[in-house]
Amino acid sequence: MENPVRLGVIVGVRxxxxxxxxxxxxxxxxxxGAYGPLYDKTGARRFDLKVTGTQxxxxxxRVDGINDRTAAEAxxxxxxxxxxxxxxxxxxxxxxxxxxxxxxxxTVSGERIxxxxxxxxxxxxxxxxxxxxxxxxxxxxxxxxxxxxxxKVVIDPPEGLFDPPGKEEDESVEDxxx
Numbered sequence: 001m002e003n004p005v006r007l008g009v010i011v012g013v014r015x016x017x018x019x020x021x022x023x024x025x026x027x028x029x030x031x032x033g034a035y036g037p038l039y040d041k042t043g044a045r046r047f048d049l050k051v052t053g054t055q056x057x058x059x060x061x062r063v064d065g066i067n068d069r070t071a072a073e074a075x076x077x078x079x080x081x082x083x084x085x086x087x088x089x090x091x092x093x094x095x096x097x098x099x100x101x102x103x104x105x106x107t108v109s110g111e112r113i114x115x116x117x118x119x120x121x122x123x124x125x126x127x128x129x130x131x132x133x134x135x136x137x138x139x140x141x142x143x144x145x146x147x148x149x150x151x152k153v154v155i156d157p158p159e160g161l162f163d164p165p166g167k168e169e170d171e172s173v174e175d176x177x178x
Contacts, residue, residue, distance in 0.1 A: 001039060001041065001042065001043040001081060001083060002083065003083060003084035003085070003098075004039075004041055004043075004081040004082070004083065004084070004098075005081060005082055005083070005084050005087060005096060005098045006025060006041075006079050006080070006081050006098070007024065007025055007026055007032050007035065007038060007080050007081065007082055008022045008023055008024040008025055008026070008032045008038075008059070008079075008080045009022065009023050009077065009078065009079045009080065010022055010075045010076055010077065010078045010080070011023045011058060011076065011077075012058075012076060013069055013072040013073055013075075013076070014055070014060055015069070016068065016069045017067065017068065017069075018062065018063070018066040018067045018068050018069060018071055018072040019052060019060055019061065019062055019072065020060070020061055020062075020063055020066070020072050020075055021055070021058040021059070021060060022049075022058060022059040022060075022061055022080070023057075023058055023059075024058075024059045025097075029054065029058075029059050030051050030054065030059055032049065032051070032059055032061075032080070033049040033050065033051035033059070033061055035082050035086060035087075036082075036086070038080040038081060038082055039080070039081050039082070040078060040079065040080075040081065041079055041081055043081075045078075047063050047064075047078075047080060048063065048064040049061045049062070049063060050062045050064075063075065084096070084098065084099075095146060095148070097118070097119040099148050100116050100119055100128065100146070100148075100153065101116055101117065101118060101119070102115055102116060103115065103116045103146075103148070103151055103152055103153050104151055104152040104153070105128075105130045105131070105152070105153050105155050106152055106153075106154055106155065107154070107155055107156070107157065108144065108154055108155075108156050113130060113131075113134075113155060113157075114130045114131030114132055114134070115130070115131050116128055116129070116130060116153055117129040117130065117131060119138060120135075125137060125138070125139070126138035128143060128153065128155075130155070136155055136157060141156065142155065142156055142157065142158075143155055143156070144156055
């Protein structure tokens with residue numbers, strides 16, 4: 001695959017007839033089955049899904065050719081991808097995470113601070129990870145500009161966020177003598 005976008009990962013199985021449990025990364029979790037065939041990252045294996053429902057935050061699906069629990073178990077941890085050009089264009093001010101990964105991260109003053117490593121949502125809202133394990137809230141205040149065509153995101157970080165460890169103000173108090 002030239003430009004794969006991860007839509008989900010098989011996290012487990014359900015029952016004895018080969019149904020799989022999928023953690024979906026799509027806005028509407030059930031939509032993972034609406035994009036047509038999905039592939040492994042290499043594009044070598046094809047997965048035709050039929051979504052059968054949801055349960056406890058995962059999508060339940062049948063995979064063509066998988067008819068028993070043993071075959072389904074072999075698919076655990078398989079990531080499911082689609083080519084980027086098969087996805088619809090995002091709305092204005094919306095972005096696919098894969099489009100952000102690899103962009104240069106610069107401050108509002110133009111200083112390069114690294115690259116976007118990933119975009120994650122741990123429950124309190126999305127965050128952008130910048131090289132060096134620096135997490136920045138993906139809000140308009142902290143990320144005022146995203147220029148995919150220009151290859152950059154502009155970060156307005158809180159003061160001190162990109163300072164190296166140990167670079168703190170000297171808060172030592174001088175000894176007083178009387």
